[in-house]
Amino acid sequence: MSTLDILPPDEQLVVATVRDFVDKEVKPVVRELEHADTYPEALIERMKxxxxxxxxxxxAYGGTPVSTFCYVLLTEELARGWMSLAGAMGGHTVVAKLLQHFGTEEQRRRHLPRMATGETRATMALTEPGGGSDLQALRTVARKDADGYLVNGSKTWITNSRRSGLIALLCKTDPDATPAHRGISLLLVEHGPGLTVSRDLPKLGYKGVESCELTFADHRAPAEALLGGVEGRGFAQIMKGLETGRLQVAARALGVGRAALEDALAYARTRESFGKPIWQHQAIGTYLADMATSLTAARQLTLHAARRADAGHRVDMEAGMAKLFASETAMQIALNALRIHGGHGYSTEFDIERYFRDAPLMIVGEGTNEIQRNVIVSRLVERGGLDV
Known part of the structure; x- marks a missing residue:
């Protein structure tokens, strides 16, 4: 029985549809789009x-919700074709979950129907130029007055920031609060005067979709933009959202790792040296065996976290484990796939070099793996060990 067989028939169809889209529409064009760093407008429209x-x-708001388990598998399929496509819907999904869990009914009615169709795409704005992973040290401030909030500050490395119509902005509504997290809120910001989107930041990989710096200079947001309507809850809200985000990043890593393994296996079966296919040489065979084993372990760890999320459990530790292990696994698989391909792996005429450039993003994105280890050990101590 395959992993897909665990899903109900309707969710199996969703994953199969995405897989078909990747094989027939993404793979034939991805190399050209990626090398040109071209925004995949037609592919995004098909995803809509x-x-x-x-x-x-x-x-109730026009969506077709799937389980977290299904979401992981379809994200893997998208990333198998092109990791950037999975990134184009990553933050959007987290914002949808934030609205579902914490938004007011008015906020849900305003945003979710348009998000369901892709008419409105959403992203998160968390990272700041001087803050990195320390979200409590943020300096973006939203001061309340009679007309709502006046926002000042900057964010960086914000994916889809130019094309997303809705931005979940992490900011301080009470800069003097102690401890600091009590003064942090999430605002649902839309483009307008006082919000400037920079040029696309140059990147090693993760091409096609934009990552920019946002500058807020007396940007006006209405009072009803405050997620949930109560100040000071933003840090807890975003920590919940990052559980979904880290599972999504883990699933992206699975897709990149799987693509690299599939390409390496196909190459090793057809490439010959010393009179036999190279997979029959012990060094190459060992690489392939280890790659398949570690990828399978990473997938099971990620799906374990997804199952717990679907059961309603807190999964910050499990999502952190999945993101940590899957991303490190994808990086190692990409490197070994390059070794197997030899000189061809270093050529831009093969996809291996793309996997090798894309894989590091999952190591540093959505909280670095060093941060994941901090989260894991903190929760491990808090829980008194693993739940076995």
Whole structure:
């Protein structure tokens, strides 16, 4: 029985549809788009048509929600074709979950129906130029007055920031609060005067989708933009959202690792040296065996976290483990795939070099792996050990 067989028939169809989209529409064009660093407008439109942007939106607001387990598998499929496509819907999904869990009914009615169709795409704005992973040290401030909030500050490395119509902005509504997290809130910001989006930041990989710096200079946000309507809850809200985000990043890593393994296996079966396929040489065979074993372990760890999330459990530790292990696994698999391909692996005419450039993003994105280790050990101590 395959992993897909565990899903109900409707969710199996969703994953199969995305897999078909990747094989028939993404793979034939990805190398050209990626090398040109071209925004994949046509592919994004097809993702809208397929309902991908509504998979985390409740039916009551026009979505077709799927389980976290299913979401992990379809994200893996997208990333297998092109990791950037999975990134194009990553933050969008987290914002949809934030609205579902913490938004007011008015906020849900305003944003979720348009997010379900992809008419409105959403992203998160957390990282600041001087803050990195220390979210409590943020300096973006939203001061309340009679007309709502006046926002000043900057964010960096914000994916989809130019094309997303809704930005979940982490900011301080009470800069003097002690401890600091009590003064942090999330605002649902839309583009307008006082919000400037920079040029696309140059990147090693993760091409096609934009990552920019945002500058807020007396940007006006209405009072009803405050997620949930109560100040000071933003840090807890975003920590919950990052559970989904880290599972999504883990699933992206699975997709990159799987693509690299599939390409390496195909190459090793057809490439010959010393009169036999290179997979029959012990060094190459060992690489392939280890790659398949570690990828399988990473997938099971990620799906374990997804199951717990679907059961309603807190999964910050499990999502951290999945993100940590899957991303390190993808990086190692990409490196070994390059070794197997030899000189061809270093050529831009093969996809291996793309996997090798894309894999590091999952190591540093959505909280670095060093931060994941801090989260894991903190929760491990708090829980008194593993739940076995």
């Amino acid at each position: 048509e397929l309902g991908v942007f509504g998979l985390a939106v409740p039916e």
